[in-house]
Amino acid sequence: MLTTPFEFERASTIADAIRAVGQEGDGMFYSGGTELLLAMKMRVIHTERLIDIKGIPGLDRIVLNDANELEIGSRCTHAKIAGDPVIREHVPALASLCADVANVRVRSVGTIGGNLCFGEPHADPPTMLGALDARLVLQGPSGTRLVHADDFIRSELETVREPDELLTRVVFPRPAGPVTYRRFKHGERPSVNVAMAWSLDANGRRIRSARVRVGALGSRPQPLKAVEEALQGISVAEVRPAIEAVLPTALDELEVNEDRHGGADYKRHLAGVLLLRNAEEAIAAGGCA
Amino acid sequence: MTYALPISFSLNGQATAIEVPTHTLLIDLIRDRLGLKGTKRSCDMEVCGACTVLLDGEPISSCTTLAVDVDRREVTTIEGVTPPDGLSRIQKAFVLHGGLQCGFCTPGFIMAVTALLKATPHPTDEEIRHYLHGNLCRCTGYTKIFVAVRSLAAGQVSEDAA
Ligand SMILES: Cc1cc2nc3c(=O)[nH]c(=O)nc-3n(C[C@@H](O)[C@@H](O)[C@H](O)COP(=O)(O)OP(=O)(O)OC[C@H]3O[C@@H](n4cnc5c(N)ncnc54)[C@H](O)[C@@H]3O)c2cc1C
Numbered sequence: 111m112l113t114t115p116f117e118f119e120r121a122s123t124i125a126d127a128i129r130a131v132g133q134e135g136d137g138m139f140y141s142g143g144t145e146l147l148l149a150m151k152m153r154v155i156h157t158e159r160l161i162d163i164k165g166i167p168g169l170d171r172i173v174l175n176d177a178n179e180l181e182i183g184s185r186c187t188h189a190k191i192a193g194d195p196v197i198r199e200h201v202p203a204l205a206s207l208c209a210d211v212a213n214v215r216v217r218s219v220g221t222i223g224g225n226l227c228f229g230e231p232h233a234d235p236p237t238m239l240g241a242l243d244a245r246l247v248l249q250g251p252s253g254t255r256l257v258h259a260d261d262f263i264r265s266e267l268e269t270v271r272e273p274d275e276l277l278t279r280v281v282f283p284r285p286a287g288p289v290t291y292r293r294f295k296h297g298e299r300p301s302v303n304v305a306m307a308w309s310l311d312a313n314g315r316r317i318r319s320a321r322v323r324v325g326a327l328g329s330r331p332q333p334l335k336a337v338e339e340a341l342q343g344i345s346v347a348e349v350r351p352a353i354e355a356v357l358p359t360a361l362d363e364l365e366v367n368e369d370r371h372g373g374a375d376y377k378r379h380l381a382g383v384l385l386l387r388n389a390e391e392a393i394a395a396g397g398c399a
Numbered sequence: 400m401t402y403a404l405p406i407s408f409s410l411n412g413q414a415t416a417i418e419v420p421t422h423t424l425l426i427d428l429i430r431d432r433l434g435l436k437g438t439k440r441s442c443d444m445e446v447c448g449a450c451t452v453l454l455d456g457e458p459i460s461s462c463t464t465l466a467v468d469v470d471r472r473e474v475t476t477i478e479g480v481t482p483p484d485g486l487s488r489i490q491k492a493f494v495l496h497g498g499l500q501c502g503f504c505t506p507g508f509i510m511a512v513t514a515l516l517k518a519t520p521h522p523t524d525e526e527i528r529h530y531l532h533g534n535l536c537r538c539t540g541y542t543k544i545f546v547a548v549r550s551l552a553a554g555q556v557s558e559d560a561a
């Protein structure tokens with residue numbers, strides 16, 4: 111099926127893109143198009159103008175910066191992140207997450223920026239980026255602002271981004287402990303996913319703090335606060351009983367949509383299984399990242 | 400800004416220049432305006448892989464790609480990987496191992512396998528499954544396709560086999 115006609119403009123700088131999208135208020139940024147074109151073909155999104163951001167230099171960079179943070183440009187495709195040596199060295203769980211998104215064709219062109227900005231609840235990266243305490247850099251006509259990954263997606267298909275703000279980068283501290291991620295799916299997209307990141311003390315035996323996010327259940331990734339609290343300050347050897355003690359309560363507190371991916375109890379159960387498997391993996395990693 | 404743009408690109412090695420409405424999809428450009436009917440449309444939503452073509456060597460869904468996006472790039476379709484007087488090594492392996500029945504999914508599979516073997520000439524079983532997971536076949540049950548690709552991975556089918 112065809113989309114309705116639209117004007118098409120290729121932006122060559124960030125400023126150009128922002129200006130072009132904002133002009134008459136009905137333009138949209140266009141990146142890999144794997145979500146946007148589908149929605150336009152189904153006629154659920156209509157736009158007068160697409161502003162192609164693929165030609166803007168610098169948006170596809172991945173670096174470890176001087177502040178010991180990883181920076182991923184919004185235009186990086188899943189395939190690029192999956193194969194990137196810096197990501198594979200410092201956050202292998204993110205590389206393998208991206209290697210498993212969708213299918214090989216979507217990974218060739220679909221980007222991390224497009225994934226986040228679409229706000230689809232059945233997505234992988236937002237869950238992981240919440241656990242990694244990522245910040246998203248948004249650039250608009252009047253400057254730049256940082257939004258925490260946890261606060262970016264407001265509800266289903268809705269983010270805090272203004273239409274003329276371009277997501278330029280995703281930034282997060284280099285992990286100081288194991289990062290683990292698991293998802294369960296029976297179609298293309300995840301039914302449930304769980305990401306966990308621990309920061310460990312200097313000798314790698316005690317958990318300084320833990321971040322746990324469960325995704326795809328509600329409209330956006332949710333923290334498992336009770337589990338995070340239970341893990342704080344304990345030794346790696348005590349992890350399993352500590353999680354098990356609070357898990358039922360923690361899972362009960364999750365907002366869970368019943369949909370074609372399954373009923374609420376089933377999906378809560380899956381989240382618990384994935385979390386415990388993540389914990390096993392993190393323990394086996396023996397405290398190293 | 401405009402509703403139509405001139406594009407020039409390489410199609411199966413041949414320089415091609417044409418003006419397209421900006422909302423033209425790549426698959427329609429290839430099939431309907433340029434007359435190459437080997438590329439198939441099935442799901443129209445990036446799930447099945449029947450429409451797979453290579454863009455600068457990487458597999459993409461031509462059903463959900465804008466034609467204007469291939470400007471100054473290289474597109475390869477099933478016609479571009481089929482020798483003028485026979486079949487390629489990959490196509491021969493599919494024939495030899497019965498990796499097709501109705502054949503509707505086959506051009507997409509051949510393109511995906513072409514990209515896979517270019518990147519990884521000797522994929523493991525797991526790598527084959529992972530890479531081809533996004534190509535759907537409603538006839539074969541996949542086993543014979545898998546066996547065909549595995550024979551290629553092991554280098555069992557040469558250019559002049561079958
Ligand atoms: C069959 C299929 C399976 C999939 N499976 C998965 C899966 O398993 N896991 C998963 O996480 N995802 C999955 N996806 C979603 C996949 O499309 C996204 O992950 C993809 O990365 C979106 O990126 P894009 O560049 O194509 O976005 P686009 O379609 O180009 O854009 C999406 C939206 O974001 C806006 N946008 C894009 N870039 C920016 C930017 N830099 N700044 C501001 N706004 C921007 C656009 O205006 C648009 O509204 C799947 C998709 C398909 C079609």
Ligand code: FES
Nearest residue numbers: 441442443448462
């Ligand atoms: S027709 Fe394009 S992926 Fe199915």
Ligand code: FES
Nearest residue numbers: 500502536537538
């Ligand atoms: S051979 Fe018929 S769909 Fe694959």
